[in-house]
Amino acid sequence: MSGKIPSAVAGWAIILVVVALFASPVIVLAWSLADPASEVWAQLWQTRLPRMIVDTAVLLITVVLGAVVVGTSLAWLVSAHDFVGRSIIGWLLVTPLAIPGYVGGFVWLDTLSTVVGARGVRSIWLCAAVLVVSLYPYVYLFARAAFADQGGDTLAAARSLGCRPLEVFWRVAIPTARPAIAAGAALVAMEVLTDIGTVRLFNVSTLADGVMRVWFDSGNRGAATELASALTGAALVLVAAERLLRRGARRIRRAGETPLVPRTLSPFRSWLTLIGSLMVITVAVLVPLVRLIDWTLEATRSGQAVTVAGGIGHHATNTLMLAGIATVVCITIGTMLALVVTRRGRAARVVGRLATVGYAMPGPVVAVGVVVTLAALDRRDWLPGGFILVGSLVGLVFALVTRFFAVGYQGVEASLDRLAPSTRESARILGSSSVRTAVTVEIPAARYGLLAATALLSVDMVKELPITLLLRPFGVDTLAVWVWQATSESLWAQAAVPSLLMIAVGMIAVGILLTALERGGEFTS
Amino acid sequence: MNEPAVRVTGLRRRLGDKSVLDGVDLAVGAGELITLVGPSGCGKTTLLRVIAGLESLESGSVHLAGRDVTDVPPEKRRVGLVFQDNALFAHLRVDRNIAFGLRHLPRAQRAERVHEMIRLVKLEHLARRWPHQLSGGEQQRVALARALAPSPDVVLLDEPFGALDEVLREELGWEVKAILAQRNTGAILVTHDRHEAITLGDRVAVMDEGKILQCAAPRVAYDQPATRFVADFLAVASYVRGADGQMQLARPHQLRVAVGGQHTITRVEFLGAAHRYTIRAADGSTLVADVGPDEPLQVGAACSVFVIER
Numbered sequence: 001m002s003g004k005i006p007s008a009v010a011g012w013a014i015i016l017v018v019v020a021l022f023a024s025p026v027i028v029l030a031w032s033l034a035d036p037a038s039e040v041w042a043q044l045w046q047t048r049l050p051r052m053i054v055d056t057a058v059l060l061i062t063v064v065l066g067a068v069v070v071g072t073s074l075a076w077l078v079s080a081h082d083f084v085g086r087s088i089i090g091w092l093l094v095t096p097l098a099i100p101g102y103v104g105g106f107v108w109l110d111t112l113s114t115v116v117g118a119r120g121v122r123s124i125w126l127c128a129a130v131l132v133v134s135l136y137p138y139v140y141l142f143a144r145a146a147f148a149d150q151g152g153d154t155l156a157a158a159r160s161l162g163c164r165p166l167e168v169f170w171r172v173a174i175p176t177a178r179p180a181i182a183a184g185a186a187l188v189a190m191e192v193l194t195d196i197g198t199v200r201l202f203n204v205s206t207l208a209d210g211v212m213r214v215w216f217d218s219g220n221r222g223a224a225t226e227l228a229s230a231l232t233g234a235a236l237v238l239v240a241a242e243r244l245l246r247r248g249a250r251r252i253r254r255a256g257e258t259p260l261v262p263r264t265l266s267p268f269r270s271w272l273t274l275i276g277s278l279m280v281i282t283v284a285v286l287v288p289l290v291r292l293i294d295w296t297l298e299a300t301r302s303g304q305a306v307t308v309a310g311g312i313g314h315h316a317t318n319t320l321m322l323a324g325i326a327t328v329v330c331i332t333i334g335t336m337l338a339l340v341v342t343r344r345g346r347a348a349r350v351v352g353r354l355a356t357v358g359y360a361m362p363g364p365v366v367a368v369g370v371v372v373t374l375a376a377l378d379r380r381d382w383l384p385g386g387f388i389l390v391g392s393l394v395g396l397v398f399a400l401v402t403r404f405f406a407v408g409y410q411g412v413e414a415s416l417d418r419l420a421p422s423t424r425e426s427a428r429i430l431g432s433s434s435v436r437t438a439v440t441v442e443i444p445a446a447r448y449g450l451l452a453a454t455a456l457l458s459v460d461m462v463k464e465l466p467i468t469l470l471l472r473p474f475g476v477d478t479l480a481v482w483v484w485q486a487t488s489e490s491l492w493a494q495a496a497v498p499s500l501l502m503i504a505v506g507m508i509a510v511g512i513l514l515t516a517l518e519r520g521g522e523f524t525s
Numbered sequence: 526m527n528e529p530a531v532r533v534t535g536l537r538r539r540l541g542d543k544s545v546l547d548g549v550d551l552a553v554g555a556g557e558l559i560t561l562v563g564p565s566g567c568g569k570t571t572l573l574r575v576i577a578g579l580e581s582l583e584s585g586s587v588h589l590a591g592r593d594v595t596d597v598p599p600e601k602r603r604v605g606l607v608f609q610d611n612a613l614f615a616h617l618r619v620d621r622n623i624a625f626g627l628r629h630l631p632r633a634q635r636a637e638r639v640h641e642m643i644r645l646v647k648l649e650h651l652a653r654r655w656p657h658q659l660s661g662g663e664q665q666r667v668a669l670a671r672a673l674a675p676s677p678d679v680v681l682l683d684e685p686f687g688a689l690d691e692v693l694r695e696e697l698g699w700e701v702k703a704i705l706a707q708r709n710t711g712a713i714l715v716t717h718d719r720h721e722a723i724t725l726g727d728r729v730a731v732m733d734e735g736k737i738l739q740c741a742a743p744r745v746a747y748d749q750p751a752t753r754f755v756a757d758f759l760a761v762a763s764y765v766r767g768a769d770g771q772m773q774l775a776r777p778h779q780l781r782v783a784v785g786g787q788h789t790i791t792r793v794e795f796l797g798a799a800h801r802y803t804i805r806a807a808d809g810s811t812l813v814a815d816v817g818p819d820e821p822l823q824v825g826a827a828c829s830v831f832v833i834e835r
Contacts, residue, residue: 151612153608153610154612154613156577156606156612157672158614158625159577160578160579160604160605160672160677161626161671161675162626162675164598175616175617176615178616
């Protein structure tokens with residue numbers, strides 16, 4: 001062993017470096033919270049802060065409740081019932097994931113303003129409705145996995161003990177799936193706290209919107225930082241709530257689990273279910289698609305030139321490049337950390353979790369945290385050639401990876417956990433080195449988890465807005481930024497082409513995601 | 526109340542072009558325990574699910590305690606179910622699991638019934654535990670208590686001991702039999718373990734390819750199997766030509782082995798109280814004989830075989 005670094009030391013070194021890297025922006029921000037600028041707070045409190053808090057709370061509660069109700073009931077309908085077109089509907093119900101809230105938002109804003117008038121349409125309730133329709137798939141996916149996991153026997157037992165089908169849902173399916181539903185709801189909540197595009201469209205002033213406005217409009221970075229830390233507070237409350245709801249997550253190890261057998265519905269109910277699900281899909285996907293295509297065709301007919309600088313090719317290339325780099329970095333570091341952590345046991349797992357803290361932080365918070373951190377580094381002038389991190393591609397990718405690291409890491413970790421330790425041990429006993437075992441045994445075993453994480457990450461990266469807006473290098477504009485700029489001037493038709501491109505990328509990613517989940521046995525259609 | 530707990534007649538169910546149930550008739554008397562055995566895929570689980578109302582039928586009828594329940598949904602059938610994977614509600618403590626099917630009772634009566642059930646399965650000290658904190662055997666006892674709590678007309682047990690180790694399985698089997706007898710509840714117990722089937726059942730039903738081939742007292746099924754399949758399935762069987770020239774069933778204890786002859790010993794197993802010989806007969810068939818624990822013959826030894834009456 002002499003002359004070689006013991007693997008435990010190397011392992012811990014990797015863990016600590018990764019954690020230090022991705023936890024630092026949040027720690028730096030928390031530092032600024034410890035030293036609040038009281039005059040900034042006083043001013044914020046007198047002006048916008050009360051409304052921001054109220055709007056954020058109202059929107060958060062409405063959207064989370066809505067998404068839980070819609071996502072859970074749709075999941076139950078599809079998991080436990082057999083109706084016309086069930087397996088296709090099961091897939092289609094996930095597709096709203098590919099449509100960013102702010103795209104659905106401006107389509108419905110324009111569509112509804114002809115009905116309720118341009119003023120009435122900008123309401124917090126419509127904003128909430130748009131967000132529910134675009135975010136419920138998170139709950140839906142989690143709930144479907146949980147329902148499938150319950151198996152048929154538990155539900156059959158409940159029936160025999162006197163429960164009607166709907167009572168089975170209330171008394172058994174929901175309580176058992178509660179931890180999963182809570183996890184899905186937490187994702188939805190985080191998306192609401194992060195959203196800046198949709199709320200801006202509907203004139204809802206949330207805390208996230210406040211951070212962006214203060215940053216860009218008044219250029220007051222101190223106040224933006226303070227607001228971001230308030231937003232962090234909201235996120236922490238959320239994380240605590242999720243932990244609480246997840247408590248009592250219990251699983252009984254079952255021997256011969258029978259799969260859930262869907263109940264055949266009567267023809268009338270079967271069609272009713274089909275129509276109901278199609279309505280959700282119409283509102284969430286079909287209407288936005290039709291209107292966007294319509295706008296695009298109209299613009300082409302009338303010869304309207306694209307007025308956004310750089311042209312569509314430039315934006316599309318930037319988006320793909322940025323999303324690609326960030327996703328690859330995320331997956332690579334995530335896989336590495338997961339491999340090390342699964343070897344090093346419980347303590348490593350707890351420490352490793354710290355690297356995912358960015359995912360519990362809204363996008364604007366991470367953006368501000370990264371800027372503050374990188375600016376501090378820039379001031380020290382450590383980097384050769386006077387390289388400045390703030391406003392560089394490196395800075396932007398770092399921020400994106402910090403925010404979404406959890407998606408790459410936890411997906412892989414969960415897949416690796418399913419690999420029986422004896423498999424890894426067999427490989428080692430057969431003479432395979434640690435690295436070779438990782439490459440030839442562990443990574444192939446986790447391939448569907450990796451694929452699912454990659455797909456999910458690409459959707460997230462492509463539609464990401466606050467971090468890109470705050471940190472993009474000069475001249476690097478993405479499709480999301482284009483949509484943001486066009487919609488903030490109500491140029492809907494201008495936003496149509498980039499929106500369609502984003503949706504196309506998103507749909508491909510959702511397809512890959514579902515295939516990966518199905519192959520990995522986490523989703524059945 | 527001389528109505529049988531369960532009476533099914535002419536049950537038919539197809540899955541694609543395969544008959545899962547092919548004209549099944551069966552009656553379970555009040556307080557009777559019927560064990561149902563057969564190879565996997567023979568339709569035994571489907572039969573339970575049909576009786577519980579969890580699966581539909583093409584034809585046939587199901588009567589529970591004299592009531593025609595063929596078109597009654599599972600929640601109104603008064604059937605208790607116990608599964609191999611115990612199917613306990615993970616979100617409820619032991620006592621709440623047992624109380625699950627008692628919502629129709631007033632609170633005081635409900636508490637009393639839960640108490641009674643917990644005592645019945647001897648889990649007084651575990652009433653406030655969560656299911657995942659229990660051992661496999663304890664979980665299965667909770668499942669039984671939960672199924673019995675609403676006083677069902679019949680309890681259906683689908684390989685209830687399949688996930689337990691052998692010692693526990695046997696012990697729990699006797700305990701369940703005693704509890705069912707104490708409550709005078711009719712029951713069908715599905716198993717793939719023939720030993721369990723003949724030791725626990727008041728009657729044993731052997732199923733294959735969607736049909737019940739024989740349903741009789743274990744001793745009758747063992748000694749006078751209705752078909753060769755039943756004979757082979759319930760216990761080790763040899764066939765020897767009798768004095769009348771007919772092939773005759775012989776269980777291992779009915780064969781005596783003598784040194785020298787036309788047969789060859791191919792395997793010797795030590796069973797503790799006996800030795801079991803596997804013998805290749807002169808006509809190429811295989812015979813199995815149990816002999817005393819004394820020093821056995823060697824593999825390859827020539828021998829002859831005689832049949833004795835029981």
